[in-house]
Amino acid sequence: MEQVIQIKDLVKSYGKSRGVSGISITVQQGDFYGFIGPNGAGKSTTIRSMLGLIKKDSGCINLLGMDIKTNKVDILKRIGYMPSETMFYPTLRVNEIIKMTADAYQMDCNDKANELCERLKVDRTKKIEELSLGNRKKISIVCALQHKPDLYIFDEPTSGLDPLMQKEFFTLLREVNKEGATIFFSSHVLSEIQSYCNHAAIIKEGKIIAVDSVSNLTKTNARKVTLKGISQLPLIPGISGKTCEESGLHFMYRGDIKPLISVINKLNVQDVIIEEPSLEEIFLHYYEKAGE
């Protein structure tokens, strides 16, 4: 199978501050790939380097089998990109922006654009300056999807979109993914990655700390448990990071859930919360693993 994205040892630093150091990512054709990390971890830096928006210090970036440095225009023709901070020319109208983008790809995208505008409920007569971030994002989605590219790259696509639109957006992505397109998107929302992606890479402080299929990444089945009303806990295997606060007793539990529940059942607890760990806690988990 063809490798659509090949990044090898990408290094980019901004003066003294950190950028990314030694990132390597490979994405196969037809994959739905998630790129997770907290703000400032280097997600946008990686994506901007991929698109040739910023110059990398060293490393190799190949998209669709071509080098971004030498074949930028050919690559960009086959990419649909949506930046995280979507901004267009404020005095133009939505229609003009969509037309201008289609012209840039030298394609007649009218049918697809109409369909997308209808599904995303885009008001095409408004001026850009009248639109909120969410509405600008919707136009950005139309601009990224209307020319039916082979590779979609999104930088935090769902920020600013309401839940209904997020759902519609991912439905659209699933459709193009089924048709064979490759999707690469960054996010700091773990649930998005969990629900839609096949593979994911976790980035922290400019380094990739885990790359695997999403099912493997979440297989850790660690759960964050909060018990209210007690301050002491009998010894249960699989517990880590126990802290006792006013709000209750917090700990991480890894393993089969049944023995835990039977232990809790015998305790005099007021309330029990068992939830999926947050992204930071998953990070911690991977950091602990890396330290072992």
Add this chain to the structure above:
Amino acid sequence: MIFKHELKINLRSFLIWTLTIAITDFGFMLMYPSLQDSLKKATDVYSNMGALTAAFGMDRLSMASPLGFYGIEVGAILSLGGALFAAILGTGILSKEEGGHTSEYLFTLPYSRITITVQKVAAVICSLDSYPFR
């Protein structure tokens, strides 16, 4: 494409500049009748200043006549305004993309940076050519 877009974006500031300069010039011409007497004296003073006289075209035109006044005063405003307009347009062609955060949109369209720059510069030259220089 970028050329056309750029002209469109610049159109408003172009019209504002042209209109402002036109109104200023018109205002100067309205002032002419009341200045007529003092201008005659000024012409004598300025006539012997060598290079400066030539720079304002006062060796060829007389400020004391309406046409001469127009040529010298209005011409000076036109070229000053034109130079300012050129500077604003020129510095803005790329910096406005950064400032307005539109660079990420423009630079990820399938154009090379050279194409973008060339078309933008061409649009600036075209805008300046339409500006009513003397």
